[in-house]
Amino acid sequence: MENEYQPTQHISQQFDVELENIKSQVLKMGALVKKQLRDGLTALLDGDEKLAKKVIKRDNKVNALEVKIDEACTSIIAIRQPAATDLRFVLSLIKTITDFERIGDEAEKLAVSTRNVKEKHISEQEYQYLRSMGDMVIEMLTQTLEVIETLNVDQALEVIKQDQAVNDEYEEFLNFLVSRMKDKPKTIKSGLSISWSARALERIGDHLVNINEYLIYLVNGKDVRHIDLEDLEEILNEE
Amino acid sequence: MTTANLVFIVMLIALASYWLGIQRSIKVAGGKQQVKDLVSLPSQYGLLTAFWCGIPAILFLLLWSAIESSVIDSLLIDKVVLSADGQIQQNMGLIVNNVKLLAEKITLSEDISSATDIQLQNAQFFIALNEKATWLKTLLTLVIAVGCVSTILAKIKHSFHARNNLERIVSGLLFTCSGIALLTTIGIVMSVLFESISFFSQVPITEFLFGTQWSPQIAMRADQVGGSGAFGAIPLFVGTILISTIAMCLAIPVGLMIAIYLSQYATKRIRSIAKPMLEVLAGVPTVVYGFFAALTVAPLIRDFGLLIDLPIAAESALAAGLVMGIMIIPFVSSLSEDAMTAVPVALKEGSLGMGATHSETIKKVILPAAIPGIVGAILLAVSRAIGETMIVVMAAGLAANLTFNPIESVTTVTVQIVSLLKGDQEFDSAKTLAAFALGLMLFITTLALNIAALKIVRKYREQYD
Amino acid sequence: MVDIISAKSLGSNDIKIDGAVGEPFCDDAKMSMRNVDVFYGDNQAIHDVSFDLEKNQVTALIGPSGCGKSTFLRCLNRMNDLIPICNVKGSLQLDGEEIYGKQMDPVLLRARVGMVFQKPNPFPKSIYENVAYGPKIHGLATDKSELDEIVETSLRKAGLFNEVKDRLDQPGTGLSGGQQQRLCIARTIAVSPEVILMDEPASALDPIATAVIEELIHELKEKYTIAIVTHSMQQAARVSQKTAYFHLGKLVEMGDTKQIFTNPRHELTENYISGRFG
Known part of the structure; x- marks a missing residue:
């Protein structure tokens, strides 16, 4: 199985420069999103409203980067008419940045919830649950950025698998919240608010799965969306 | 029936x-x-x-x-x-x-x-x-x-499938027709060859090829003066080469320049007048050129010689050569012009597009590119000159002088063939057979020229296509 | 030569061309053309075209066959002088000098404004002689070593030197099509022109050779101002910074290539580059 994507040089070096440029912009955007996610989570958990404000403000930057990369991709399609790997590269990255932008929005949501959650006081268990989900998602995001850099299909597959743990954690957290809300109806309001944040982290996990699926498409040319994990592994092992 | x-x-x-x-x-x-x-x-x-x-x-x-x-x-x-x-x-x-x-x-x-x-x-x-x-x-x-x-x-x-059968029959017919031309050529070569062989059995081939004395009259009786006859063909070939050289010296430069002018400089109108006139020149019967050489050019040359105190024979190689040169100008110019016109416009534009002038372009690009055609034209003209008879008969005479002096009278291979065969002749005398030997030599010469032309053309064509 | 039918079928007749839209002019112009009309006898091939060639940029001239783009290109170094019935009106300037002015020597002009043609047309000479041809004519080299140097640097600039350095004495016609075209470019560079005009330089080549030529054009723009006529819109998009769209002898639109190919302003340009006919 050839999972390493080794781009050879184009005759037009300018084209290579343009493609490389897009890639580094995407990585830059990914790094920014990661920072947003980390800061948003910290703000939420620590009740740091100042940091939350920063995160909300910085989301503009993420959006601006998305627009910029979109434009660069459009111009590559218009001017270079990329084919084969180049075409998949451009298409995958165009989609990737959409998901990055969504992740940015989710991070912003975390920051927005800061004030709400702070007023209600976050319990120790809630903190633990959010912390562990957050760490998992941040780890996934870190690895996803590595995959964008290396285009390693095996690693992409790993990230996709990790999402299951995030989902399980989310499920467990929800159950915990629901049972607590049953016991102590007073906590319903804060519980719902917290559940929104957990929901945001779970969504980020889904977005990261999408991105890794795009990257697998980029390397293997196989569309692996909407497929069970086992089937996915089978398909990738076929080669 | x-x-x-x-x-x-x-x-x-x-x-x-x-x-x-x-x-x-x-x-x-x-x-x-x-x-x-x-x-x-x-x-x-x-x-x-x-x-x-x-x-x-x-x-x-x-x-x-x-x-x-x-x-x-x-x-x-x-x-x-x-x-x-x-x-x-x-x-x-x-x-x-x-x-x-x-x-x-x-x-x-x-x-x-x-x-x-x-x-x-x-x-x-x-x-x-x-x-x-x-x-x-x-x-x-x-x-x-x-x-x-x-x-x-x-x-x-x-x-x-009548269509396919018909196709085979047609190709067979075409093959037969080309066979006729081929067989005729072989027949001609054979007849000349056999007569020549019987000539060489009477006169040694070395004497024919290297002898410097040509007087083919054989005595009827043994005691007649000059009874044995001499069949050294060298004077004839020298005469042929001399006259052809004079002709080419005139025809090549003039013909090429005409070709350059017509293909590169002349406007459409001038070309439409000049080309047909050149073709008329090519169509004039050689006998007429002969008159022109003997009655106009030869006396002119002689008068000119008298003017500068140079005795010029009435029938000189110069007169024959010059008129022959005029005769073959159309051959050189017409074919060369075709060759130059056929040089791709792209080459011409490429040169002009780099800031070359028109004459630089012609000298450095068009002439080299047209070389195969020009060489072909010149060789064709040469074989034409070697084979030419009438002008030489009328203007250069019959005397087989071994000389390179253009103002003397010389004779050529073709002229001698004519004079050997005219009148009633016996076909077993060395005199008559000598004509066939000369014909064979002429044939070999023009064949060699044609082969050389083909080779040169092919060599250059590979390079330029 | 002028195939108007294909041009006519492109735009419906009710789309008006009312002066060029976009940005045909620039501050740093190497050549500027104003109100140029070109006639073939009574037939007007170019109607009132004005634009600039920006210095050290590649300007692509695109348009359907018979739109006059090649005709226009050939006016820029007076190659049209070779056609007696061709008549050029208007102002065409190279660095402020009038190209069709009385003081302009067309032979010298063509040394300053070189041309590369559609079909590779190396001279029937050796590779070396092909490149040395121009410098020899214009006396650019005083001795053999200087000439050698010009030949080598020109071949290097054309990206051909390494492929042919061992066979400089072999005929230029023995090279492959793409190599021949690069030889022609080297030949043009050898006379140190200021502007290079290219008339569909890659239309007779395969895609790889085309890509090599395009990359070469991209590198050449550092030193030269380039105008390229091409039938391939993709090629125009790839190699040029500015694009001019011609239609039926008129300049319809000119602007940054990126803008023309992502967001053309004129309907005819849009139809042409998006492949919509009629």
Whole structure:
């Protein structure tokens, strides 16, 4: 199985420069999103409203980067008419940045919830649950950025698998919240608010799965969306 | 029936079978509407039938005519031998001829009273044989024609590929035609070659090739002056080369410049006037050039020589060479112009587009690119000059001087061939045979020139295409 | 030569061309053309075209066949002088000098404004002689070593030197099509022109050779101002910074290539580059 994507040089070096440029912009955007996610989570958990404000403000930057990369991709399609790997590269990255932008929005949501959650006081268990989900998602995001850099299909597959743990954690957290809300109806309001944040982290996990699926498409040319994990592994092992 | 009549009849049958073939194919198809179901067109079936009728019959006729007389002769000889005793055998040819003459007299009902009985008998036998042969010929030809037609007609079916068969016949015809040209060439070479060989058996080939004395008159009697004759061809070749060189010295520069002017500089109008005029020059009969050389140019040159105190012969190589040069200018210019016009415009534009002037472009790009054509033109002109006769006969004379001096009188190979063969000649004297040897040498020279031209053209073409 | 039918079928007749839209002019112009009309006899091939060639940029001239783009290109170094019935009106300037002015020597002009043609047309000479041809004519080299140097640097700039350095004495016609075209470019560079005009330089080449030529064009723009006529819109998009769209002898639109190919302003340009006919 050839999972390493080794781009050879184009005759037009300018084209290579343009493609490389897009890639580094995407990585830059990914790094920014990661920072947003980390800061948003910290703000939420620590009740740091100042940091939350920063995160909300910085989301503009993420959006601006998305627009910029979109434009660069459009111009590559218009001017270079990329084919084969180049075409998949451009298409995958165009989609990737959409998901990055969504992740940015989710991070912003975390920051927005800061004030709400702070007023209600976050319990120790809630903190633990959010912390562990957050760490998992941040780890996934870190690895996803590595995959964008290396285009390693095996690693992409790993990230996709990790999402299951995030989902399980989310499920467990929800159950915990629901049972607590049953016991102590007073906590319903804060519980719902917290559940929104957990929901945001779970969504980020889904977005990261999408991105890794795009990257697998980029390397293997196989569309692996909407497929069970086992089937996915089978398909990738076929080669 | 005579052969000519037979051929005519076969043609008629072929014409009829063309129609028959068409009708038959339409019938096979099942009416005019269904003709498109056939694999070939009805007219192709017709043509095929006509060809199949005509070609075998005419081939048979040709074959028959070729062997008829010899078969009849041998039959006649058998008969004569039977009716005569052994001693006659020595004069067999004569007797057979007599019989044939007699037979002719009988058919023309002339006086035959002088003939003996045996001769009459033989003559009657000969006439009967001829009649039989003619009948047989007519019958067989017609049978073959009709037989072939009916075979082909029977073969016409839906799936019969007349078109492909026709194609094969046509290509065969074309092959035959090109074969005729080839065989003729071989025939000419052979006849010249054999006569030359018999010449070289009388005169040693080394003497012919390297001798410097040419006086081919052989004495009728042994005691006549200059009885033996001399066949050294060197003076003739030197004369030929001298005159050709003079001609080329005039024709190449002038012809090339005309070509450059016409192909590169001349406006359309000038070209439309100048080109036909050059072609007229090419069409002037060489005899007329001969007049011009002998009556106008030669005296002019002589007068000019007198002016600068130089004695110039009345018939000088210079006069002949110059006029010949004028004659071959159109050959050089016309072909060179074609070659230059054929140089791709892209090359010309490429050079001009880099800031080269027009004349630089011509000198450095167009002329080199057109070299194959120009070389071809020049070599063609040279072989034309070597083969030219009339101008030299009239302007350069017959004296076989071994000289490179252009103001003396010289002679050329072709002129000598003419003078050796004119008048009544015996074909076994060295004098007459010498003409063939000269012809062979001329042939070899022009062949070598042509091969050289082809090689040069091919070599350059590989480079420039 | 002028195939108007295909051009006519492109735009419906009710789309008006009313002066060029976009940005035909620039501050840093190497050549500027104003109100240029070109006539072939009574037939007007170019109607009132004005634009600039920006210095050290590649400007692509695109448009359907018969739109006059090649005709226009050939006016820029007076190659049209070779056609007696061709008549050029208007102002065409190279660095402020009038190209069709009385003082302008067309032979010298063509050394300053070189041209590369559609079909590779190396001279029937060796590779070396092909490149040395121009410098020899214009006396650019005083001795053999200087000429050698010019030949080598020109071949290097054309990206051909390494492929042919061992066979400089072999005929230029023995090279492959793409190599021949690069030889022609080297030949043009050898006379140190200021502007290089390219008339469909890659239309006779395969895609790889085309890509090599395009990359070469991209590098050449550092030193030269380039105008390229091409039938391939993709090629125009890839190699040029500015694009001019011609239609029926008129300049319809000119602007940054990126803008023309992502967001053309004129309907005809849009139709042409998006492949919509009629």
